[in-house]
Amino acid sequence: MKVVIDEPIPDKKQCVDSLRNVLDALYVLNGKWRLALILSLVQSSKRFNEIQQELTGISSKVLAKELKDLELNDFVVRQVYSTIPVSIIYEATAYSRTLKNVLGELSAWGGQHRERIKQSMRKQS
Amino acid sequence: MKVVIDEPIPDKKQCVDSLRNVLDALYVLNGKWRLALILSLVQSSKRFNEIQQELTGISSKVLAKELKDLELNDFVVRQVYSTIPVSIIYEATAYSRTLKNVLGELSAWGGQHRERIKQSMRKQS
DNA sequence: GTGAGTAGTTACCCGAAGGTAAGCGCTTAC
DNA sequence: GTAAGCGCTTACCTTCGGGTAACTACTCAC
Numbered sequence A, B: 001m002k003v004v005i006d007e008p009i010p011d012k013k014q015c016v017d018s019l020r021n022v023l024d025a026l027y028v029l030n031g032k033w034r035l036a037l038i039l040s041l042v043q044s045s046k047r048f049n050e051i052q053q054e055l056t057g058i059s060s061k062v063l064a065k066e067l068k069d070l071e072l073n074d075f076v077v078r079q080v081y082s083t084i085p086v087s088i089i090y091e092a093t094a095y096s097r098t099l100k101n102v103l104g105e106l107s108a109w110g111g112q113h114r115e116r117i118k119q120s121m122r123k124q125s
Numbered sequence C: 001g002t003g004a005g006t007a008g009t010t011a012c013c014c015g016a017a018g019g020t021a022a023g024c025g026c027t028t029a030c
Numbered sequence D: 001g002t003a004a005g006c007g008c009t010t011a012c013c014t015t016c017g018g019g020t021a022a023c024t025a026c027t028c029a030c
Helices: A012-029 A034-043 A048-054 A060-072 A100-124 B013-030 B034-043 B049-053 B059-070 B100-124
Strands: A076-081 A085-094 B076-081 B088-092
Touching: A012 B100, A034 A060, A034 A085, A034 A100, A034 B013, A048 A076, A048 A085, A048 B013, A060 A076, A100 B013, A100 B100, B013 B059, B013 B088, B013 B100, B034 B059, B034 B088, B034 B100, B049 B088, B059 B076
Parallel strands: none
Antiparallel strands: A076 A085, B076 B088
């Protein structure tokens, strides 16, 4: 590891790296519903219609597409249980659960963000 | 079958709340460049062209639009310094810095996600 | 005055994301 | 047999995020 003195900002490399990491993460996680869908399934496995009820507003078309994508990328498993009639349950994989901290922080931030918005609404009126 | 305590999952409310929080957070933070742009400016204030070089691939049009959006939402301040010629510096606000944990977790996850992808590439070849 | 740099704006275009609505194959309930 | 629920699929359409490229207005250096 050679240290080069002509780097004005000391930890520039770290900055560039973390930027790249975030860009890479966004590449997979980007989308209106994706992270929320993962969170929903991490909280508990669900069937198609249950998810659709929880994520109010998502259309069946988009949900089906998102589930397929997430299955391909190993975030979700589609389990078919041979009950009568068959139950189709979507389950989060262990890999989805590596997003636990991300989702936790995002939820915390989202909560305080909503509070902030409420405050600024009050001021305006 | 109706159980008297008709909440089967003990902390269901928490689940629904965190889901709503994530949805609310995504509403503001969603977009291909948004979070990366915020991170870049949290790391250090920059001028227009510097940002464009760091976020390789972003067009001037999209960058200008994103900066305007972020300024409106109080994530970024556009500072004009009357040097000769004037320097226009974009700075992250304190509110951007409340995203520190989110960005940290996202970066950490992005890093290990890239490793994982590399592994699976190797297996396939 | 010519070229380069800064900080954008404008016009045009494309593709993907996402919404709407309808339908399908299956089964169970009435 | 008819309706209703489940798990989707299909066709259609709209919106918008985003890319390209050209251009502007200003200043400085040569």
